[in-house]
Amino acid sequence: MLNFELLGLSKPVMRAIAELGFETPTPIQEQAIPVMLGGNQDVVALAQTGTGKTAAFGLPLVDLLNFDERHTQALILAPTRELCMQITRDLQNFSKYMNGAQVTAIYGGASIEGQIRDVRKGPQIIAATPGRLVDMIERGVVDLSKIDFVVLDEADEMLTMGFKDDLDLILSQTPKEKNTWLFSATMPHEVQRIARNYMHEPHEVTIGQKNSGNENIEHQFYVVHAKDRYLALKRIADFNPDIFAIVFCRTKAETQTVADALIKDGYNADSLHGDLSQAQRDFVMKRYRSRSLQMLVATDVAARGIDVNDVTHVINYNLPDEIESYTHRSGRTARAGKTGVSIAIIHTKEMHKIREIEKLIKRKFTQAQIPSGFDVCESQLLSLVKKVHSVEVDEKSIERYLPAVFSELEELSREDIIKRFVSIEFNRFAEYYRNAPDLNLNAQGDERRKSAPGVVKMYINVGQMDGFDFNSLKDFIAENAEISNGDVTWTDVKNTFSLLEVRTEVMEKIIQSIHGAQYRGRTVRVESRGNRDAGIPRTRLRSDNRREGGGGYGGGGGRSYDKGSRYSDGGNRKSYGGRSGGGDRDRSSSKGKKKKSY
Numbered sequence: 001m002l003n004f005e006l007l008g009l010s011k012p013v014m015r016a017i018a019e020l021g022f023e024t025p026t027p028i029q030e031q032a033i034p035v036m037l038g039g040n041q042d043v044v045a046l047a048q049t050g051t052g053k054t055a056a057f058g059l060p061l062v063d064l065l066n067f068d069e070r071h072t073q074a075l076i077l078a079p080t081r082e083l084c085m086q087i088t089r090d091l092q093n094f095s096k097y098m099n100g101a102q103v104t105a106i107y108g109g110a111s112i113e114g115q116i117r118d119v120r121k122g123p124q125i126i127a128a129t130p131g132r133l134v135d136m137i138e139r140g141v142v143d144l145s146k147i148d149f150v151v152l153d154e155a156d157e158m159l160t161m162g163f164k165d166d167l168d169l170i171l172s173q174t175p176k177e178k179n180t181w182l183f184s185a186t187m188p189h190e191v192q193r194i195a196r197n198y199m200h201e202p203h204e205v206t207i208g209q210k211n212s213g214n215e216n217i218e219h220q221f222y223v224v225h226a227k228d229r230y231l232a233l234k235r236i237a238d239f240n241p242d243i244f245a246i247v248f249c250r251t252k253a254e255t256q257t258v259a260d261a262l263i264k265d266g267y268n269a270d271s272l273h274g275d276l277s278q279a280q281r282d283f284v285m286k287r288y289r290s291r292s293l294q295m296l297v298a299t300d301v302a303a304r305g306i307d308v309n310d311v312t313h314v315i316n317y318n319l320p321d322e323i324e325s326y327t328h329r330s331g332r333t334a335r336a337g338k339t340g341v342s343i344a345i346i347h348t349k350e351m352h353k354i355r356e357i358e359k360l361i362k363r364k365f366t367q368a369q370i371p372s373g374f375d376v377c378e379s380q381l382l383s384l385v386k387k388v389h390s391v392e393v394d395e396k397s398i399e400r401y402l403p404a405v406f407s408e409l410e411e412l413s414r415e416d417i418i419k420r421f422v423s424i425e426f427n428r429f430a431e432y433y434r435n436a437p438d439l440n441l442n443a444q445g446d447e448r449r450k451s452a453p454g455v456v457k458m459y460i461n462v463g464q465m466d467g468f469d470f471n472s473l474k475d476f477i478a479e480n481a482e483i484s485n486g487d488v489t490w491t492d493v494k495n496t497f498s499l500l501e502v503r504t505e506v507m508e509k510i511i512q513s514i515h516g517a518q519y520r521g522r523t524v525r526v527e528s529r530g531n532r533d534a535g536i537p538r539t540r541l542r543s544d545n546r547r548e549g550g551g552g553y554g555g556g557g558g559r560s561y562d563k564g565s566r567y568s569d570g571g572n573r574k575s576y577g578g579r580s581g582g583g584d585r586d587r588s589s590s591k592g593k594k595k596k597s598y
């Protein structure tokens with residue numbers, strides 16, 4: 001098998017690589033390193049993030065520079081601060097055993113003074129984001145006149161992010177005689193223009209097909225009603241207990257809403273978007289990298305340059321407006337030779353987008369089925385059992401407690417003990433998914449929402465115009481009827497009204513506590529739409545809180561949720577940064593008392 005030495009790298013670099021644990025070169029390294037080490041060739045490399053591209057240019061670069069001289073010889077441009085910092089860290093590692101090597105990062109969103117001081121020390125390598133570098137050039141701080149190597153990393157991303165003019169300005173400041181190495185996941189016209197204008201007969205290195213996605217990614221789509229997206233997301237997460245995902249949303253507001261809902265439902269999730277301060281973003285990323293978070297909900301822009309390995313799932317909560325962004329999203333998984341799944345949750349009218357993406361990435365999607373309640377419970381149970389198998393028993397520490405434990409469990413059979421131990425974890429899933437409806441639609445969208453047995457459909461005359469979304473409406477009902485969030489199994493919030501499905505046993509409670517109450521000056525009307533399949537009839541209610549045809553309810557009349565209610569802001573609440581405890585999916589509370597959501 002080919003090793004790094006055969007590629008022609010020097011001893012100090014080999015030592016650094018060994019320390020990093022790299023044993024064999026990745027395909028892009030195998031192809032690019034020998035050409036780049038020649039030191040006299042422009043290179044265009046089509047490679048996704050995660051293919052080992054940083055080492056592909058970083059290793060030959062540190063071998064080609066003269067670290068005895070203290071002037072900038074190599075410039076690496078990258079689209080985001082995160083990527084820029086990552087490249088800097090990698091290159092510092094690669095050049096660890098080379099005397100005098102200095103690598104400096106220049107990026108926006110941080111104090112420029114410190115960076116100016118660093119640049120004045122004459123680092124041989126600068127990794128920069130284009131905007132901040134232009135600022136430095138205009139201040140006369142950076143001298144690019146003696147640059148021998150320019151690396152454009154994620155060139156397509158830099159252009160999509162609007163750095164075209166900055167790139168032109170920067171490249172015009174560099175000497176004509178230099179090597180330019182361009183890395184890009186896709187080859188749109190703009191990137192080809194850069195290659196044409198600034199590079200001389202570049203050597204092309206392609207990993208996989210041009211513009212095609214990473215072979216190790218499996219592309220799947222799920223078809224659901226638009227309003228069921230969130231439920232679908234939760235099912236996918238629950239079906240994959242070890243999920244480590246990035247969930248992409250289209251807007252900052254959607255990102256926040258989805259993250260808030262996940263946090264509230266007890267998932268280890270948080271949001272990453274442009275309305276957060278840099279310090280907040282750093283904090284979220286730190287938690288994600290350290291696996292304190294299982295799900296990072298992000299916008300495209302905020303997630304650029306995220307270089308976390310081992311992401312198991314990329315989830316397109318909504319497909320991107322620009323289908324090209326799909327490649328970048330899905331490229332966040334299946335890094336460094338691993339496999340990963342890229343999921344799109346779509347509604348029927350979006351099938352054409354899937355077909356367009358298929359053409360773009362030259363890969364086929366498979367339609368997957370949203371797991372049923374049974375599937376989720378089974379998967380959770382098996383995961384639990386696997387953990388029992390693999391858990392390490394600390395014999396020494398546990399020894400002294402065991403006699404008491406054994407005596408406590410003495411009268412139980414082996415079978416009973418197993419059942420009870422797994423039930424501790426399992427019950428909340430079983431409870432939550434007991435009556436879970438089928439969320440799947442076929443790609444043509446012909447469906448009829450069949451209510452599961454044990455649930456009943458309800459109508460309520462409040463909706464989006466009252467400031468509710470699926471999440472806040474659930475809260476509103478759960479809190480005021482003093483039931484669990486999980487008792488409301490489905491919501492469809494329309495503009496002026498909403499439909500719900502709730503467990504049959506809480507229907508009366510909801511009617512009693514909410515029907516006839518005042519909300520923002522309106523009398524709330526809530527009624528049962530029944531469940532034809534389960535033989536439960538519809539119940540029409542008059543707004544004076546009595547059943548049509550007599551038989552009034554005493555409970556709800558005269559209540560007002562206008563003032564002092566946590567919903568008086570109409571559900572537009574924002575809570576940022578909540579940390580959910582591992583496995584504790586019960587975050588809602590009512591009157592200081594914790595309620596179980598599952």
Ligand code: AMP
Pocket residue numbers: 021022023024025026029048049050051052053054055307309335336
């Ligand atoms: P990149 O595409 O540069 O973001 O690299 C993706 C990940 O692969 C990084 O965590 C690298 O440390 C790792 N990596 C790069 N090259 C190798 C290699 N030859 N063997 C093992 N891991 C590697």
